[in-house]
Amino acid sequence: MSKLKIGIIGCGGIAHAKHLLALAKLADLVEITAFCDIIKGRADTASKQYGAVGAKTYTDYKQLIQDDAIDAVHVLTPNISHSTITVDALEAGKHVMCEKPMAINSQEARNMLDAAKRTGKKLTIGYQNRFREEALMLKEACNDGYLGDIYLAKAHAIRRRAVPTWGVFMDKEKQGGGPLIDIGTHALDLTLWYMNNYKVKSVSGSVFHELKDQNRANMFGQWNPDEFEVEDSAVGFIKMENGATIFLESSWALNTLDVREAMTTLCGTKGGAEMRRHPVSGKPDLHLNAEMFGKLVEIKPEMNPSIPYYGSRVEDEGDREARQWIEAIMEDKEPLVKPEEAYMVTTILEAIYESARTGKEVTLTSL
Known part of the structure; x- marks a missing residue:
């Protein structure tokens, strides 16, 4: 089975503290092929440490999601941009893991939920404490x-x-x-x-x-x-x-x-x-x-x-969260954290x- 190709949008603290570390432990299943941050140096640093050979870096997430080879993206930006980036990524045919909270308000969360239903792509929210x-x-x-x-x-x-x-x-x-x-x-x-x-x-x-x-x-x-x-x-x-x-x-x-x-x-x-x-x-x-x-x-x-x-065997909640998310995509099953639940939160x-x-x-x- 070919590896899932992952794009990272937002290369700040939570990316390095949780997502990149966890995904690196799933190297047999995934490869991170693109990194985006409004500060290019942060994207470059993350790419050098965690990127696949030939990984690309961007400062505009819209360019990243145009890459048809990318299967899923992780949205790890400030709360105000969660909804916009997630909806655009879903519409571009990507599965999305978005960090918590789902959105800055219920209307923007609803937009994300509707986009996931409309596109048929998987959407989950980063509530790693469940794991x-x-x-x-x-x-x-x-x-x-x-x-x-x-x-x-x-x-x-x-x-x-x-x-x-x-x-x-x-x-x-x-x-x-x-x-x-x-x-x-x-x-x-x-x-x-x-x-x-x-x-x-x-x-x-x-x-x-x-x-x-x-x-x-x-x-x-x-x-x-x-x-x-x-x-x-x-x-x-x-x-x-x-x-x-x-x-x-x-x-x-x-x-x-x-x-x-x-x-x-x-x-x-x-x-x-x-x-x-x-x-x-x-x-x-x-x-x-x-x-x-x-x-x-x-x-x-x-x-x-x-x-x-x-x-x-050492596996923390971030590792379990990432593994379950990747398996949900590869096996076409529901993620543990459903977007409808995160919407109500x-x-x-x-x-x-x-x-x-x-x-x-x-x-x-x-x-």
């Missing part, structure tokens, strides 16, 4: 009915002081918002996926701009308060049509010790589940709880044990911002 080991196990538990009907959930995306100071993260026009759209999107995606419930009745929320001057202890170094255009924290309350509720919390800067990112707490009619941070490693930890033989029990599964000096986030702006509850029409 964490404990996340996959929890999904299996939910599918098997271990928790029963999940009627109450909390979506956690809380940093104490970790405001990203590079790129355009603090630029409201280019990103659409701050921690809510940046990391809250991961927590909400996980929670909806576990509940398997995308029928939303109403949304209310609040956003805060309170700590922009408290920048001395930031993980990524001090930021310029004058450039901090987006919220530092936000919360949302989501009511589903069947009465289930979700509380979503997100922050880049918040005076709290309960720090959890891309995690969820689920309460069902038979049992519950909670993602926490491991007290030593800081990695996600899964705790299941239930009643058994008249007693309350807590179960903590062991994840990916290894033997000293021998180790184990974007719609809810937009409704939280709208509720915060107006001070009113926002009613939604489900898909």
Whole structure:
């Protein structure tokens, strides 16, 4: 079988931190034949490190997608351009992996969804946290009915002081918002996926701009308060049509010790589940709880044990995400992250911002 030819649009931090590393491990299945970035040097650097022989570089994505040899593209640009580039790539006959969030608002996300349906090309969104080991196990538990009907959930995306100071993260026009759209999107995606419930009745929320001057202890170094255009924290309350509720919390800067990112707490009619941070490693930890033989029990599964000096097969969530995406194309099957699901995540986030702006509850029409 011939290798899939991949084009990369956007050669910044997320390209190098996740996508290029993961695709490089799939060299038997894919080759990266084109790179595009508005800064040519970044495209050239990525091409030299990860490109196939003869790989091309561009500063205009429209030239890249005109290459008929390219099968799929990864859209790794600021949020404001996700929709435009994705729609153009789909119309050009390419499958598209687009980084999260799907788009800067629900209308642009809808444009992407419609284009995928119209062209018949595959579209997925970069919610790699679904592919964490404990996340996959929890999904299996939910599918098997271990928790029963999940009627109450909390979506956690809380940093104490970790405001990203590079790129355009603090630029409201280019990103659409701050921690809510940046990391809250991961927590909400996980929670909806576990509940398997995308029928939303109403949304209310609040956003805060309170700590922009408290920048001395930031993980990524001090930021310029004058450039901090987006919220530092936000919360949302989501009511589903069947009465289930979700509380979503997100922050880049918040005076709290309960720090959890891309995690969820689920309460069902038979049992519950909670993602926490491991007290030593800081990695996600899964705790299941239930009643058994008249007693309350807590179960903590062991994840990916290894033997000293021998180790184990190393595959992180980014690797699993890339492999599943490439297999979905090659085997003509649905990607794990469906665009309809990502569309609802974007719609809810937009409704939280709208509720915060107006001070009113926002009613939604489900898909």
